[in-house]
Amino acid sequence: MTRIAIILVFGILFFAGAVNAAMDCSAKSYASACANCQFDANGKIDQSCSNSFRASGISCVSTSYPIMSGKYAAGQCPAVDSCADELSSCAAQYGTGNDKADCQEGSLGVCYAASDECVKRAAMGCGEIESPCPGSSAAFILLLLGVGFVKLTKKE
Structure with a gap:
C-alpha cells in the first residue's frame, strides 16, 4: 500500500x-518539430511535419486560454496578432535560413519563448483569468x- x-x-x-x-505552447511545438521532423539536403524542414506541430501549438494555446481564443475568434482580441507578428519578426532576425542549423543552434527558441510570454500577456488583456496556482x-x-x-x- x-x-x-x-x-x-x-x-x-x-x-x-x-x-x-x-x-509553453509555442516553445514546445517548435522544439518538437525540430526533434521529430526531417530536413532536406539544404537544411529545410519538412513543411507538412512542421505545420502539424505548428497546428498542435495553436491548439495548445486555444486550450490553455479559452476566453482569449473565443474573443479572438470574434475579432475582439487583436493583441494576439501582434504576438504572431513579433514571432515572425524575431524569427526573421535570428534565423539563418537553414532550419536544421537553427534547430541545432537553438537561437530561435528565444523567439518562441518570448511568443509564449506575449500570448500570456495578450490573454490576460483579453479577459483571461490567470490561476494563482x-x-x-x-x-x-x-x-x-x-x-x-x-x-x-x-x-x-
Whole structure:
C-alpha cells in the first residue's frame, strides 16, 4: 500500500507539472518539430511535419486560454496578432535560413519563448483569468481520488 501511495503522489506531481508546462505552447511545438521532423539536403524542414506541430501549438494555446481564443475568434482580441507578428519578426532576425542549423543552434527558441510570454500577456488583456496556482484544482481532485482509493484498498 505504501508503494501505491508513493506512485500516486508522483503521478499527481507529474500531472501538475504537465498542466503548468502547457503554457509553453509555442516553445514546445517548435522544439518538437525540430526533434521529430526531417530536413532536406539544404537544411529545410519538412513543411507538412512542421505545420502539424505548428497546428498542435495553436491548439495548445486555444486550450490553455479559452476566453482569449473565443474573443479572438470574434475579432475582439487583436493583441494576439501582434504576438504572431513579433514571432515572425524575431524569427526573421535570428534565423539563418537553414532550419536544421537553427534547430541545432537553438537561437530561435528565444523567439518562441518570448511568443509564449506575449500570448500570456495578450490573454490576460483579453479577459483571461490567470490561476494563482495553475493545475492546482486538477491536482487537488486527483489527490482526493487517490486518498479515496487508498482508503478503499486499505479496508480490503
